[in-house]
Amino acid sequence: MGIYLSTPKTDKFSENGENDKLRFGLSSMQGWRASMEDAHAALPDLDECTSFFGVYDGHGGKVVAKFCAKFLHTQVLKNGAYSNGDLGTSIRKSFMRMDEMMQGQRGWRELSVLGDKINKFTGMIEGLIWSPRGSESNNHEDDWAFEEGPHSDFSGPTSGCTACVAVIRGNKIIVGNAGDSRCVISRKGQAYNLSRDHKPELEAERERILKAGGFIHGGRVNGSLNLARAIGDMEFKQNKFLPPEKQIVTANPDINIVELCDEDEFIVLACDGIWDCMSSQQLVDFIHEHINNETSLSAVCEKVLDKCLAPSTLGGEGCDNMTMILVQFKKPIPSSDAVTEQSSQSTPESESQSAD
Template identity: 85%
Template sequence: MGVYLSTPKTEKFSEEGENEQLKYGLSSMQGWRTTMEDAHTALLDLEESTSFFGVYDGHGGRVVAKFCAKFLHTQILKSEAYAAGDLGTAVHKAFFRMDEMMQGQRGWRELAALGDNINKFAGMVEGLIWSPRASDSANVVDDWASEEGPHSDFTGPTSGCTACVAIIRNKQLVVANAGDSRCVISRKGQAYNLSRDHKPELEAERERILKAGGFIHGGRVNGSLNLSRAIGDMEFKQNKLLPPEKQIVTANPDVNIVELCDDDDFIVLACDGIWDCMTSQQVVDFVHEHINKESSLSAVCEKVLDRCLAPSTLGGEGCDNMTMILVQFKKPHVDTKSTSDADLSVPPESTETNAGEENGLCRI
């Protein structure tokens, strides 16, 4: 079987919810791909006054995306930085923590439990026979390194995933991204990128890859991976002389912190299956066109997925898995302060083809 089906799977998984501050809808679709490798998390109440949304786009299998959807937000909550109110540092550490947790016996066991027949890594078949002790609990997440077993030296999965997450606490929005999924905010109908697509051809990415001993061929890291940052992909993270943020491929996220204002309409988090087909501004315009016509935000997301789905696999674009989360801010905000266009600036090394159309919001 090739990478594409003979006919696309257009069945969608959709959900929605709301609280006093936000409404959200999401939808995901396998499309033309032979497997569905996306995962997501949507939690209106991660904690009091705090919401969490994440899109994880897997490659080489779905298991790492599923692992992040299960554990990344829990590690944010456990962080000392989070307890101190430093959301940016908390989410930054959580990205690296995913790589750490996927190594060793406990990491292997969790990945095996989340795996499927398409996604096999070293030792999975043997692990179907080996059983953990009955006293082991999936809720004990602080003792990952201490668990012993036949895969204690497991270095982590060769598959990986992108991660783009948004944390909303009162008026503060924190976006963290590693890979080519993207978060975009609509401010008075204008699209602003809150993340940067990490591609090997970006100067800073290329420099890190080459210094770590890697190479770029055909726009791919070591001729294989078409993005330069990801969680997992441990085969690209084996240089013992370098810290995690300087490996050929790194989980190191860009973190953007924005103060929300009354001009903010909604944010969109989506995998590259969407952004390969539509620009950030086109997605924002499409949402504005349909948001008052459809019965729910998830229905708007479904419309976007249908809009992006290719009629055939000949062109390549529109043939990927697709996941989109739409988060709408309820108005009016308590704080009536508004941020003017003069406060907006272009992020470094933006990959958007129309840079004048889509700028990045300045950090606080």
């Protein structure tokens, strides 16, 4: 689904970086899509002992993905649980915080700056609808906390994005995921999914959708969205009698915490434009074929994007925006200080176990 170009845009944005514990490379490409709606964040030094990587796959516009790329990791740092070492809670609350921040008038202003198309007559910016309150909106300090709440006329963006982030500290990796972007780890060449794709047909997702008053038609929430969890998409989060985690679509992420070992080689975070074309194991195998022959990790990512790009738009697969981050661990894996976490899982989940 979507508008395609007559020829794909194959220009790539690529980046490399490293610290004393890991090295990373990333690449993104617009491809056949009429616009680029992916965004990402790669911070090997979120603080002196923590790395942060995230991919954000937008739908209905790019602004929510760009908003998350700009603000989600800053909220992880600011959350009180982070300073207490509870990284899982800080990630979870930061996902939910994105929806809160985007509902205020400052949120609307931030989203409007991140977008580049506005219709002055309708007030619509890539899926955003706002009824301004005139000069009243300018009477207060530009503060997130003040501008959230029922006094604002902006209920939030109707566009949205998936989010999959990996936070690495010591020998722990904490993955937060909402949607169908995915994080995979390679352990001795075997692919293990560290996230689960949130599709509407999954039992837990279906149950929440139906209880919240939604329905599933053609594999899509209310016949339109093929994801059960996402940031933004506020039209699916309007039930005032339910908390955010029980809405038809929720930003509430799965949190998976895994202890790394010396057998772990790398992790991959990528949007569904990659996973539509390659299974987790196929991608890990492809990386192993090329990782020692390329001058940089971003060059490996670029090869993946080129391999996944469809020759035409007839089949659909290989026609999406594509973003991939490859993070390689330096050996030996460092021992971890005591990090108090409430883990949903303590070992990687095999690809076969996480198949939809």
